[in-house]
Amino acid sequence: GSLLHPFCDCPAIGSVQSSETTPFSDEMRLFRRCTFQKEIPDKREEGNVKLSLLIPTLNRIGVVYNVLRHLEHQTRKADEIVIVDQTEMRDHLLEEYSAVHPEVKYIRIRQKGLPNARNVAVAHSTGDVLLFVDDDIVPDPEMIRVHVENYRDPSVSGVGGAVRGG
Numbered sequence: 001g002s003l004l005h006p007f008c009d010c011p012a013i014g015s016v017q018s019s020e021t022t023p024f025s026d027e028m029r030l031f032r033r034c035t036f037q038k039e040i041p042d043k044r045e046e047g048n049v050k051l052s053l054l055i056p057t058l059n060r061i062g063v064v065y066n067v068l069r070h071l072e073h074q075t076r077k078a079d080e081i082v083i084v085d086q087t088e089m090r091d092h093l094l095e096e097y098s099a100v101h102p103e104v105k106y107i108r109i110r111q112k113g114l115p116n117a118r119n120v121a122v123a124h125s126t127g128d129v130l131l132f133v134d135d136d137i138v139p140d141p142e143m144i145r146v147h148v149e150n151y152r153d154p155s156v157s158g159v160g161g162a163v164r165g166g
Contacts, residue, residue, distance in 0.1 A: 049128050049148050050129070052080045054084070054131065055121075055132075055134075058086040060136065064135050065091070065093040067138075071139060082125050
């Protein structure tokens with residue numbers, strides 16, 4: 001059998017390095033850095049990595065809006081946020097929010113299923129790095145900055161963070 005990537009279950013090309021501790025916060029203190037053969041564009045060394053934050057959702061009216069409000073407090077903002085909503089009812093809060101925040105793309109689809117929603121999000125994203133998050137997270141204010149910072153290492157093409165819940 002093939003080795004599976006520990007974060008997304010896709011076939012692993014490289015190996016997983018040991019866990020490292022970051023000094024930023026309890027929520028983001030554990031990161032695993034994955035080493036693959038593929039590399040993202042050279043602009044990561046200048047700190048110009050474009051990050052797309054992707055949020056698939058289903059039947060969570062109002063919940064994603066709370067996530068967006070939390071994301072406003074990030075020390076490093078996402079370059080774009082792509083929300084793929086599979087809910088039958090329109091989420092007027094998300095429509096209004098995306099209308100006044102040009103970095104937010106709100107996409108409604110009929111076909112339900114997390115894999116499809118993720119694929120639609122990827123198809124509508126323009127980032128060098130894609131960060132998938134759940135539709136009910138309460139992100140640490142350093143989440144995006146720490147995530148992007150890991151990509152300065154040219155051997156890193158995938159990053160996963162710790163989830164802390166209660």
